[in-house]
Amino acid sequence: MKCKRCDLDTVRVMTKSPVGNEWEVYVCDTCHYSWRSTEEVHVNDVFKLKPDSIPGLQQIPPIPPLKTK
Amino acid sequence: MAKVYKDLREFLATLEEEGQLVRIKEEVNPEPDIGAAGRACANMAEKPAVLFEKVKGYKYSVVTNVHGSWQNHALMMGMPKNTPVKEQFFELNRRWDKFPVPPKIVSRENASCKENTVTENINIFEILPLYRINDQDGGFFISKASVITGDPEFPDDLNKQNVGTYRIQVKDIDRIGIQALPFHDIAIQLRKAEEVNEPLPIAIALGNNPLVTFMASTPVAYDQNEYEFVGALQDGVPTEIVKADTAEHLYVPAHAEVILEGYIMPRVRTCEGPFGEFPGSYSGARNQCEIKITRITHRNNPIFENLYLGMPWTEIDYLMALNTSVPLYKQLKSSFPEIQAVNAMYTHGIGTIVSTKVRYGGFGKGVAFRLLSTPHGMPYCKIIIIVDEFVDPFNLEQVMWALTTRVKPTEHVTIIHNCAGMPLDPSSIPAGMHDKLIIDATTPVPPEPNPRSVELLKPSPATPKWEEIIKKLMDAAAKK
Numbered sequence: 001m002k003c004k005r006c007d008l009d010t011v012r013v014m015t016k017s018p019v020g021n022e023w024e025v026y027v028c029d030t031c032h033y034s035w036r037s038t039e040e041v042h043v044n045d046v047f048k049l050k051p052d053s054i055p056g057l058q059q060i061p062p063i064p065p066l067k068t069k
Numbered sequence: 070m071a072k073v074y075k076d077l078r079e080f081l082a083t084l085e086e087e088g089q090l091v092r093i094k095e096e097v098n099p100e101p102d103i104g105a106a107g108r109a110c111a112n113m114a115e116k117p118a119v120l121f122e123k124v125k126g127y128k129y130s131v132v133t134n135v136h137g138s139w140q141n142h143a144l145m146m147g148m149p150k151n152t153p154v155k156e157q158f159f160e161l162n163r164r165w166d167k168f169p170v171p172p173k174i175v176s177r178e179n180a181s182c183k184e185n186t187v188t189e190n191i192n193i194f195e196i197l198p199l200y201r202i203n204d205q206d207g208g209f210f211i212s213k214a215s216v217i218t219g220d221p222e223f224p225d226d227l228n229k230q231n232v233g234t235y236r237i238q239v240k241d242i243d244r245i246g247i248q249a250l251p252f253h254d255i256a257i258q259l260r261k262a263e264e265v266n267e268p269l270p271i272a273i274a275l276g277n278n279p280l281v282t283f284m285a286s287t288p289v290a291y292d293q294n295e296y297e298f299v300g301a302l303q304d305g306v307p308t309e310i311v312k313a314d315t316a317e318h319l320y321v322p323a324h325a326e327v328i329l330e331g332y333i334m335p336r337v338r339t340c341e342g343p344f345g346e347f348p349g350s351y352s353g354a355r356n357q358c359e360i361k362i363t364r365i366t367h368r369n370n371p372i373f374e375n376l377y378l379g380m381p382w383t384e385i386d387y388l389m390a391l392n393t394s395v396p397l398y399k400q401l402k403s404s405f406p407e408i409q410a411v412n413a414m415y416t417h418g419i420g421t422i423v424s425t426k427v428r429y430g431g432f433g434k435g436v437a438f439r440l441l442s443t444p445h446g447m448p449y450c451k452i453i454i455i456v457d458e459f460v461d462p463f464n465l466e467q468v469m470w471a472l473t474t475r476v477k478p479t480e481h482v483t484i485i486h487n488c489a490g491m492p493l494d495p496s497s498i499p500a501g502m503h504d505k506l507i508i509d510a511t512t513p514v515p516p517e518p519n520p521r522s523v524e525l526l527k528p529s530p531a532t533p534k535w536e537e538i539i540k541k542l543m544d545a546a547a548k549k
Binding site: 058 | 098099100125126127128192194195201204205207208209238239240241242246248249250251256259260263264265266336338339340341343351353354355356357358500
């Protein structure tokens with residue numbers, strides 16, 4: 001299964017419904033997008049992600065320099 | 070003495086009695102039903118809370134829009150549900166001055182939030198009916214948590230313990246992302262932990278006494294304890310807290326529905342978002358912090374309380390309306406007793422209206438500068454309108470009157486370039502920087518010239534009598 005947002009095949013089942021066999025939730029281990037099997041998922045083009053762009057996304061908050069002890 | 074709620078359940082019972090809560094007994098789908106109902110509530114006149122008793126595939130219930138109307142807001146404060154906003158503002162002000170009211174620390178046995186404990190095979194979906202709030206959100210979000218963290222440098226200083234509301238994205242069954250913006254209190258603590266590569270212990274309280282949630286989203290000073298404010302806003306009645314299980318120095322609301330405990334993983338950032346945010350637009354994907362959950366405690370049959378955000382106004386706008394206005398009012402008033410009221414209800418204070426007496430020429434603009442030098446005002450406040458003391462800043466018709474009749478654009482409108490900004494405001498470029506707009510709509514006083522001074526129209530002294538007569542006739546007509 002491919003990720004609905006970044007198109008990679010790094011998708012796994014995160015969990016299944018605690019009651020009954022109603023749904024599964026999938027998550028992409030690359031871009032962390034997640035969705036439920038019962039959803040009609042449509043990721044708008046503006047929110048699609050290219051995997052190689054993820055490291056360059058803004059970092060919040062910035063990781064501070066390590067203090068030397 | 071105002072009515073005080075021990076926990077979320079007591080408040081929900083009051084909302085139901087007052088006709089401000091509806092129950093959905095039929096099973097609903099997590100998507101799109103719960104988010105859609107949140108939006109629907111915001112569109113209605115009465116704006117009730119909605120309790121979903123059965124959500125497909127889940128064990129427990131969900132409630133949304135608990136704070137999402139002026140009626141619910143008044144009931145939260147133990148006031149009649151039709152109390153006008155300005156009265157709620159001044160009542161909050163009165164209670165604010167009771168700070169600090171130290172919280173009552175209860176034993177683990179007496180804390181409802183500890184009725185059940187989960188330490189193995191943690192899966193938050195077993196406890197929380199998680200769902201996508203808006204369709205382009207990057208996952209399922211927890212939008213109404215009270216997040217508790219301590220200062221690593223002063224772990225035993227309860228005043229530096231922070232209770233704040235931050236958006237949380239579910240990344241896995243035991244891992245969640247959190248947004249800690251650099252100007253938020255939690256970011257001060259996180260920085261200290263990350264500088265020495267240590268995890269930051271964290272507790273996340275869900276489904277709280279409504280004033281705990283209210284204070285968690287209130288901008289108070291770093292060394293002011295939010296629980297001591299809850300006691301003040303409960304008109305002097307202490308709120309009950311209990312020690313967290315996994316961190317000696319953290320205290321959580323004793324009767325919360327659910328407590329997630331764990332730690333922020335140091336120096337880790339992973340992709341988070343987008344998320345439909347309070348300015349009515351999505352924030353993009355960013356690399357943000359992650360929390361590992363190591364323990365859950367919860368009440369029997371926990372209720373998951375979550376919040377809808379959308380194009381304003383929605384629940385979040387009611388939650389952070391007066392709790393943004395009051396602290397700004399207090400800070401301005403302490404410098405300038407002339408300040409009458411502050412309305413910072415528009416998009417968390419991005420738009421703010423201040424009513425003030427004017428002591429000398431330029432005073433109104435000076436008040437705007439003071440607003441811009443408050444901790445919240447510096448990044449958030451962008452469009453600042455200053456009006457005379459006789460203009461009610463909560464009455465937008467009066468504010469528009471002041472703008473249309475008091476303002477000479479070449480003299481009274483000022484733009485200050487390149488200041489701090491609120492990054493979630495999509496017009497902030499780069500995110501976090503912005504210009505400030507000050508509109509001084511006060512009447513000019515010396516030494517500022519006012520060459521066309523006018524006499525204002527005054528109501529006849531008989532007006533109140535006629536208001537009463539007309540109201541009685543209207544009430545009689547309504548009963549027919």
